[in-house]
Amino acid sequence: MKRFRGLIGWILPATLLVGWEALSRLGVIPANILPAPTAVAAALWRVTVSGELARNMGVSAWRAGIGFLIGGAIGFAFGLANGLSRFSEQFTDTTLQMVRNVPHLALIPLVILWFGIDEQAKLFLVALGVFFPIYINTLHGIRSVDPQLVEMGKTYGMSGAELFSRVILPGALPSIFVGLRFGLGIMWLTLIVAETISASSGIGYMAMQAREFMMTDVVVLSILIYALLGKLADTVARVLERRTLAWNPAFEGV
Amino acid sequence: MFADALAMIETAAHLGPPAALRRDKPIPFEVLQEAAPIASGASVAISGLTKRFGETPVIGGIDLEIAPGSFVAVVGKSGCGKSTLLRLLLGLETPTSGRIDIPEGTTARFVFQEPRLLPWATVVDNVTVGLGRSGTRSTRRPAAAKALADVGLDGRGDAWPSVLSGGQKQRVALARALVSRPRLLALDEPLGALDALTRISMQALVERVWRDQGFTALLVTHDVSEAIALADRVILIDGGRIALDLPVDLPRPRRRGTPAFAALEKRVLDALFGGFEGGDAI
Numbered sequence: 132m133k134r135f136r137g138l139i140g141w142i143l144p145a146t147l148l149v150g151w152e153a154l155s156r157l158g159v160i161p162a163n164i165l166p167a168p169t170a171v172a173a174a175l176w177r178v179t180v181s182g183e184l185a186r187n188m189g190v191s192a193w194r195a196g197i198g199f200l201i202g203g204a205i206g207f208a209f210g211l212a213n214g215l216s217r218f219s220e221q222f223t224d225t226t227l228q229m230v231r232n233v234p235h236l237a238l239i240p241l242v243i244l245w246f247g248i249d250e251q252a253k254l255f256l257v258a259l260g261v262f263f264p265i266y267i268n269t270l271h272g273i274r275s276v277d278p279q280l281v282e283m284g285k286t287y288g289m290s291g292a293e294l295f296s297r298v299i300l301p302g303a304l305p306s307i308f309v310g311l312r313f314g315l316g317i318m319w320l321t322l323i324v325a326e327t328i329s330a331s332s333g334i335g336y337m338a339m340q341a342r343e344f345m346m347t348d349v350v351v352l353s354i355l356i357y358a359l360l361g362k363l364a365d366t367v368a369r370v371l372e373r374r375t376l377a378w379n380p381a382f383e384g385v
Numbered sequence: 386m387f388a389d390a391l392a393m394i395e396t397a398a399h400l401g402p403p404a405a406l407r408r409d410k411p412i413p414f415e416v417l418q419e420a421a422p423i424a425s426g427a428s429v430a431i432s433g434l435t436k437r438f439g440e441t442p443v444i445g446g447i448d449l450e451i452a453p454g455s456f457v458a459v460v461g462k463s464g465c466g467k468s469t470l471l472r473l474l475l476g477l478e479t480p481t482s483g484r485i486d487i488p489e490g491t492t493a494r495f496v497f498q499e500p501r502l503l504p505w506a507t508v509v510d511n512v513t514v515g516l517g518r519s520g521t522r523s524t525r526r527p528a529a530a531k532a533l534a535d536v537g538l539d540g541r542g543d544a545w546p547s548v549l550s551g552g553q554k555q556r557v558a559l560a561r562a563l564v565s566r567p568r569l570l571a572l573d574e575p576l577g578a579l580d581a582l583t584r585i586s587m588q589a590l591v592e593r594v595w596r597d598q599g600f601t602a603l604l605v606t607h608d609v610s611e612a613i614a615l616a617d618r619v620i621l622i623d624g625g626r627i628a629l630d631l632p633v634d635l636p637r638p639r640r641r642g643t644p645a646f647a648a649l650e651k652r653v654l655d656a657l658f659g660g661f662e663g664g665d666a667i
């Protein structure tokens with residue numbers, strides 16, 4: 132029964148896929164508009180064998196990971212500092228909120244002027260995009276820690292690092308995870324845009340090059356790979372969340 | 386609300402534990418393990434105690450001597466300063482003026498109205514919070530398990546707090562307070578949120594551990610019959626001062642509904658409402 136319930140969600144996508152293949156074969160959908168699923172699979176095989184896929188995926192994953200680490204670490208650090216110290220918050224929060232109102236993708240022309248189409252440009256954009264969700268949710272998490280628990284901790288002699296690690300950080304963690312998952316979404320989005328506009332490697336570059344040669348199958352493949360990578364990152368974050376927040380009734384039995 | 390939380394976290398980094406809870410040396414674990422000798426309670430002496438929040442006086446000059454090992458109940462209308470009095474005693478607030486004398490090195494514990502358990506720690510880990518830094522890895526868990534058994538929660542140590550009932554949570558909070566064998570235990574309406582049946586069994590539990598362990602108990606309650614059922618002495622606070630200090634020398638265990646019990650209950654209620662039928666004013 133449980134197995135069946137897991138399968139039921141796949142009926143619709145499978146039907147769509149079969150329908151799509153049939154319509155392509157019948158010539159209802161022209162191949163240069165949308166190639167058949169089998170054509171996409173063939174493209175996958177081609178770029179895998181040529182090593183193109185592994186190289187471009189490696190580059191994209193590296194950009195995403197490093198950019199995320201830089202932006203996430205800075206956002207987390209500011210979130211902690213501003214959540215724990217009122218002075219730090221008064222000093223920096225207004226500035227950060229002002230910067231936040233600039234959509235980071237609007238900076239692309241400027242970033243290209245600064246860094247050209249080098250790696251720094253992509254890393255900078257990803258880090259900037261990831262920074263804000265992590266910062267805001269860390270700050271919010273620390274602020275919403277139950278002050279009664281903090282008082283309890285103090286009456287039992289906790290202070291400083293111990294109070295932080297046993298009460299404040301665990302209390303802020305659910306919100307920090309929300310920030311993490313938002314950050315991952317923004318990470319891929321930023322990377323897709325940046326790689327499509329200016330790059331000489333990566334999945335986005337592969338898609339743009341394929342477009343020039345009218346290789347629609349590779350374009351569709353690139354889009355699917357982005358979707359898959361995004362899903363993968365989200366799944367990893369979810370598993371991590373469930374493990375760490377096992378105490379939370381919201382995650383019980385999931 | 387945000388600002389409060391923030392201020393709390395900010396000060397948390399600089400403040401040590403409140404004065405009454407500070408002790409220079411951790412209690413050696415063997416001492417924790419031994420059954421506490423009877424009458425190991427701490428004495429409490431309060432003189433000329435006042436507390437103002439801004440302009441509003443809340444405690445307006447209280448003098449009180451509490452005998453070691455006795456059970457004192459504090460009653461009074463809502464907002465009369467009962468919680469503030471307990472918080473002053475435990476060093477969670479600083480007095481505006483006056484003195485509070487508790488012997489140096491006394492382990493004092495506070496049971497709040499809410500259980501205040503860490504939701505991300507198992508029941509047994511919540512109880513070990515009560516040990517502070519004393520004990521070693523191998524001794525802390527057994528001590529916590531024993532404290533849990535004392536409050537009737539044997540074998541629930543690995544549960545998350547979220548799966549416990551309200552009464553069970555409050556028992557974990559009690560175990561956490563008792564695991565370090567305190568000499569002074571302050572309870573601020575710990576049973577206030579429980580249903581009537583659970584309350585009565587919890588009252589019996591509190592009385593039992595108090596008799597077994599011999600700490601000095603200070604119980605704030607808005608339930609006059611609870612005060613008379615448990616306490617050696619009932620203190621009524623009104624207008625920031627002690628309005629009635631009534632010894633209760635009924636034999637234990639006490640039975641509600643006896644004429645002597647009812648007479649004491651009436652005296653406290655009359656003092657509370659100034660002789661009028663005050664109905665729901667508590």
Ligand SMILES: Nc1ncnc2c1ncn2[C@@H]1O[C@H](COP(=O)(O)OP(=O)(O)OP(=O)(O)O)[C@@H](O)[C@H]1O
Nearest residue numbers: 438439443461462463464465466467468469470607
């Ligand atoms: N931190 C604070 N800042 C300002 N006023 C406070 C503070 N704490 C308590 N008060 C005020 O002091 C008065 C007494 O509060 P307290 O909590 O001691 O009352 P209480 O007797 O415990 O009441 P209840 O039975 O409702 O718990 C109240 O008027 C309250 O508003």
Ligand SMILES: [Mg+2]
Nearest residue numbers: 467468469573
């Ligand atoms: Mg109160």
